[in-house]
Every structure is written in C-alpha cells, then in structure tokens.
Amino acid sequence: MPxxxxxxxxxxxxxxxxxxxxxxxxxxxxxxxxVDGQVAQITRRPGTxxxxxxxxxxxxxxxxxxxxxRDVLDTGAATxxxxxxxxxxxxxxxxxxxxxxxxxxDEIRQVGVGELLARIERLKxxxxxxxxxxxARKRRPPFLPNRVGLITGRAGAAERDVLTNxxxxxxxxxxxxxxxxxxxxxxxxxxIDALAVLDRDDAVDVIILTRGGGSVEDLLPxxxxxxxxxxxxxxxxxxxAIGHETDSPLVDFVADVRASTPTDAAKRAVxxxxxxxxxxxxxxxxxxxxxxxxxxxxxxxxDAVRSRPVLARPETMIEVRAEQVAGLRERARRTLDxxxxxxxAELGHVLARLRALSPAATLDRGYAIVQVxxxxxxxxxxxxxxxxxxxxxxxxxxxxxxVRKVG
Amino acid sequence: MSVEELSYEDARxxxxxxxxxxxxxxxxxxxxxxxxxxxxxxxxVCQRWLDxxxxxxxxxxRDREA
Numbered sequence: 001m002p003x004x005x006x007x008x009x010x011x012x013x014x015x016x017x018x019x020x021x022x023x024x025x026x027x028x029x030x031x032x033x034x035v036d037g038q039v040a041q042i043t044r045r046p047g048t049x050x051x052x053x054x055x056x057x058x059x060x061x062x063x064x065x066x067x068x069x070r071d072v073l074d075t076g077a078a079t080x081x082x083x084x085x086x087x088x089x090x091x092x093x094x095x096x097x098x099x100x101x102x103x104x105x106d107e108i109r110q111v112g113v114g115e116l117l118a119r120i121e122r123l124k125x126x127x128x129x130x131x132x133x134x135x136a137r138k139r140r141p142p143f144l145p146n147r148v149g150l151i152t153g154r155a156g157a158a159e160r161d162v163l164t165n166x167x168x169x170x171x172x173x174x175x176x177x178x179x180x181x182x183x184x185x186x187x188x189x190x191x192i193d194a195l196a197v198l199d200r201d202d203a204v205d206v207i208i209l210t211r212g213g214g215s216v217e218d219l220l221p222x223x224x225x226x227x228x229x230x231x232x233x234x235x236x237x238x239x240x241a242i243g244h245e246t247d248s249p250l251v252d253f254v255a256d257v258r259a260s261t262p263t264d265a266a267k268r269a270v271x272x273x274x275x276x277x278x279x280x281x282x283x284x285x286x287x288x289x290x291x292x293x294x295x296x297x298x299x300x301x302x303d304a305v306r307s308r309p310v311l312a313r314p315e316t317m318i319e320v321r322a323e324q325v326a327g328l329r330e331r332a333r334r335t336l337d338x339x340x341x342x343x344x345a346e347l348g349h350v351l352a353r354l355r356a357l358s359p360a361a362t363l364d365r366g367y368a369i370v371q372v373x374x375x376x377x378x379x380x381x382x383x384x385x386x387x388x389x390x391x392x393x394x395x396x397x398x399x400x401x402x403v404r405k406v407g
Numbered sequence: 408m409s410v411e412e413l414s415y416e417d418a419r420x421x422x423x424x425x426x427x428x429x430x431x432x433x434x435x436x437x438x439x440x441x442x443x444x445x446x447x448x449x450x451x452v453c454q455r456w457l458d459x460x461x462x463x464x465x466x467x468x469r470d471r472e473a
Contacts, residue, residue, distance in 0.1 A: 288468070295460050298415070302453045305422055310429035311450065314443045317429075321436060 017096075024094040027101060032091045035103065036111075037064070039084045040185040044070070055086070055103070056185035059192075059226035063185075065102040066090060077110035083184055083217065085111040113216055120223045124250055127225070132232045133253040141206040141237040141257060141269060147174045148269050149198030149207035149236065151191055153182040158212045158241070158262040165266035173270050176204055182211040187221035192230045199234050206269050207234065209251065210241040210262045222249035231255055241265035363395035370401075381405075410448050415456040422449040 008014045014022075037055035040063060044051050051073050053066040066088060073080060080086065090105035131137065148166065152159045159177065166173045178197060180190035191209065198204045209231070211222070221227065222242045231238050231254045240255030241262050252258045259265035309316060359369065370378040371391045378384060386405045391398060413421065425446040429439065 284471075288464070291460070291464055295457055295464070298419070298453075299457050301419070302422075302450065302457065305426055306450050308426055308430070310426055310443070311446055317436070317439050317443065 020094070020096045020099060023099075024096060027092045027094045030092050032089060034087060034089055035064075035066075036085070036087050037066075038185045039080060039082055039086055042080060042082060053080075053086075055088070058085070058185060058221065059188050059224050061186075061189040065100070066105055066108075067093075067102050068105040068108055072106060072108055076108040080108070080110055085116060085220075087111055116220060117216070120220075120250060123223065123225055123228075124253070127228055127250065127254065132228060137232075138256045139237045141239060144170070144271060145173075145204075145206045145269060147176055147201070147203040147205070149201065149204040150175050150177045151180055151194045151198070151207065151209045152177070152262075153211055154179040156182070156212055158210045161262035162208055162210060162241075162266045162269075165263045166270050169267065169272040170270040171273065174203075176201060183214060183218040183221060188224045188227050191221070191227055195230050195234055195238075199236050204236060206237050206239060208239045208241065208259075208262075208265045208269055209255065210259075210265055211243065212262070213244040213247070219243050219247055219249050222251045224250075227251055228254045239265050239268050360395065363393065366395075369393040410445070410452055413449075413452060415453060418449050418452045418456070422446060422453060425449060 006012075035055065038058045039053055040056040041054040042051065043053075049070045050067050051070055053068065054063050055066045056063040068088070068090075077084070077086060087109050088103070088105040089107040090103035092101060093104045094101055127133065150159065150162055152162065159179075163175060163177075166175070176198065178194040180194050181187045182191075195207065195209075198207050211219075219242060222240075228250050231240070231251055237256040238254075239257040239259050240252045241259035241264060242249050242252055244261070257265075257268050259268050306312060363369070369392070371393065372378055372384065373389060373391075378390065384390065384403050386403055388403045390401045390403060392401050410418065410421075425442055428434070429442050429446065434442070
C-alpha cells in the first residue's frame with residue numbers, strides 16, 4: 001500500500017481522531033462486496049429505522065455486524081429470522097464514535113432452502129470429485145475400541161441412545177463425550193473443535209458424530225464443507241449418524257461408517273459381548289471336536305495299518321520260510337527213502353540169482369562134489385593116486401575120504 | 408533323519424511304504440526282518456504322536472474346566 005502521509009513517531013504521535021479517520025479511510029477502500037453468511041442475531045431497536053444483524057460464517061467462528069435500513073430488510077428478506085442464510089450487498093463502515101466496524105447493506109436476500117440444497121448438491125459433486133467419498137479411503141473402526149469419542153447435542157435423545165445401546169452391548173465400554181451445538185451458527189466450529197480434541201486423544205479410536213432428526217435447516221451444518229473436510233482429515237475413524245434414515249447430509253458420505261440412527265451407530269462402534277461370548281464358545285467346541293475327530297481318524301488309520309498281517313503277525317514271515325525248509329527236508333527224505341528201497345529190491349534180485357546158481361540144491365538131491373587137495377573138482381578117476389585124500393562135499397557137510405583103486 | 412525326528416505325517420507315509428514293501432514280498436529274510444522292525448518303530452512313533460496330541464487336548468480341556 002502506498003504511504004500517503006507523514007509517519008507517526010514517539011515524539012510526534014497521531015491523535016485518536018487522526019488514527020480513527022485513517023482506519024475509516026482504509027476500511028472504506030474495500031468498497032461494495034457480496035457477502036454470504038448466517039444470521040446469528042437480529043436486533044430491531046425501537047425508534048430507529050436501522051436493523052442490526054450479527055452475520056456469522058457457518059463454517060468458522062467468525063462474525064461481523066451487518067446494519068441495514070428496515071426497508072432493505074423488508075424488500076429482500078421480510079421474514080428473516082435467526083439462523084437464516086443470507087446474501088447481502090454491503091460495504092464496511094467504521095463508526096468513529098465507538099471505534100467499531102460494521103457492514104452496511106443496501107440489499108439483503110434470504111437464501112431459500114431450495115438454493116441451499118442446490119448448493120449442497122454442487123458441494124457434493126465437488127467433494128465427490130475430490131475423492132472425499134471414496135470407499136477405498138474409508139477405514140474400519142476397531143473391533144473393540146479402547147474409548148469411544150462421542151460428539152452430540154447436550155442431553156439429547158441421540159446421546160442417550162448411543163450410550164444406552166453401547167453399554168447394553170458391551171458394559172465396559174468407555175466414552176469421552178463432547179457436547180456441542182448441533183444446529184445454528186455455532187454448530188460447525190464447535191463440532192470441528194470437538195473432532196480435533198477427540199482425534200488428539202490417543203485412547204479414542206473411534207468417533208461417533210450424531211444428532212437426532214430435524215428440519216432440513218437444522219441439519220445444514222452437517223453438510224458444511226469445512227466440517228466434511230475436518231471429518232475427512234480426521235485420523236480416527238468416524239461413524240456418522242445424522243437425523244433419520246432418509247436424511248443424507250454430506251458428512252454421512254465422508255464419514256468412514258454411515259449409521260442410520262444413533263442406536264445403529266452404537267452397534268457399529270462396539271461388539272455385542274453376549275454374542276461374542278456365544279460365538280467364542282461355539283468356535284471353541286468346534287475346534288475341540290475337529291481335533292478330536294482328526295486324532296480318532298488317524299488312530300483308526302494307524303490301527304488298520306498295524307492290523308495288516310505283515311505287521312500283526314510278523315511270525316508269518318518266518319513261518320513261511322520254515323515251511324519251505326520243512327518241505328525241502330521232506331522232499332530230500334522221500335527221495336532218499338525211494339532210492340534205498342530201490343537199492344534193497346535190486347539186492348534181493350541179485351541174491352535170488354545167486355541162490356539160483358548155487359550147487360546146494362543139487363547136493364540136496366543127494367549128489368556130492370569130490371575135490372582134490374588143491375581144491376579142484378575130481379571128474380576122472382585117473383587124476384588121483386591110490387591112497388590119495390579127497391574132500392567130499394555133501395548137502396549137510398564135508399567129509400574126508402581115501403582113494404582105493406579097484407581093479 | 409532318525410525315525411524319532413519324523414513328523415506324524417512323514418512317519419505315517421513311511422510306515423505305509425514299509426507295509427507295502429513287506430506285503431509285496433521279495434527280499435531276503437534279513438531285509439524283511441529289518442523292514443518289519445522299522446515298521447514297528449514307525450508305528451510306535453505314530454502312536455506316540457497321537458497319544459501326545461490326545462493328552463494335550465485333555466490338558467487344555469482340564470484347564471478350561473478348572
């Protein structure tokens with residue numbers, strides 16, 4: 001900015017009126033602007049024609065005072081009430097008497113529900129295109145959270161539903177509850193703060209953001225862009241349960257889990273203890289049965305193998321061979337017997353033949369064999385001398401005789 | 408690897424092979440005897456595995472009930 005005058009110093013300070021006048025000049029430089037905000041407060045002072053409005057940013061804890069002539073209000077926003085969304089053409093004014101700043105509007109238009117919903121639709125497309133609704137980006141809440149963060153209205157049915165149902169399912173569940181405004185101009189900044197607080201709490205590993213049903217206007221904070229981005233940026237998984245099942249504020253799409261009601265949110269956040277115990281028992285008994293069956297099956301298998309003859313009667317292995325030995329021994333014996341028999345029979349034949357050739361039978365009939373001293377058989381009387389000794393063989397014995405020649 | 412170090416499955420498979428060879432006959436008496444001894448040994452190892460598994464199961468059940 002160009003410097004347009006002498007500088008102030010400790011020796012030559014500017015009087016208040018000069019500073020005030022300079023601020024007024026600076027402020028005026030902004031000129032006319034179109035401003036979008038939410039009416040936090042309307043003050044119509046009796047006896048004056050000027051209406052004071054507190055205009056808030058719906059996403060941040062920032063507000064400005066807006067002043068307008070009653071006629072301006074009557075023309076553009078006759079039924080303006082607190083909480084309404086307005087667009088105003090205004091320029092900043094510095095009020096030197098008190099040193100305050102306000103916007104002076106010469107045109108105020110109330111933003112209708114239709115326009116608000118259209119804006120939400122545009123925002124939805126924008127956030128969708130940016131990937132804030134991407135299912136791949138969604139995180140699963142832990143099966144059993146250490147501590148559940150709960151952001152909800154003060155003493156509302158939603159808070160009670162979440163706490164009651166969560167404790168019914170898992171009596172030991174621990175909560176850190178932050179109560180916030182869930183509608184009106186303060187809602188979004190308070191919810192963003194609460195999200196940050198719970199996200200920083202290491203013990204909190206899932207956050208439930210919930211409110212009960214309400215009008216379309218009541219639920220507007222839950223489609224706020226800043227809130228949606230805060231939920232998306234939150235490192236802790238967020239479960240959203242806003243309004244009734246048919247409501248679908250944008251934060252429902254950004255949240256990691258979209259629950260239909262506060263009760264449903266409680267179910268998504270903590271497991272059912274009784275159900276888990278029952279499943280554990282079932283699993284344990286199935287486990288035991290499975291192992292028992294396996295062992296029994298293997299035992300049957302092993303018994304079957306052991307009862308096979310080769311293992312059950314190993315003697316067979318030896319017996320078979322013993323039978324082979326006995327059989328061979330028997331064959332050998334039979335063979336030998338046979339041969340002995342045959343040899344005996346042959347001997348008999350030879351003996352018979354021998355006997356047949358023997359002179360004994362001839363002797364039996366009364367013949368005698370006469371042998372000379374040398375053993376030779378005597379056939380011719382001229383072969384012996386008178387007085388020579390002869391041996392006579394008879395059937396039943398021998399005798400000796402002497403020769404006496406006749407004649 | 409000694410028979411004692413075999414897993415249950417390996418011991419069982421080896422036992423099946425031994426029985427098959429014994430049943431198919433053949434081999435010398437010395438070999439058959441050695442095979443049979445190995446089979447008995449393998450069957451003992453299998454049985455020990457099964458007994459061990461059973462006692463671990465029983466112990467786990469007792470712990471649970473205690």
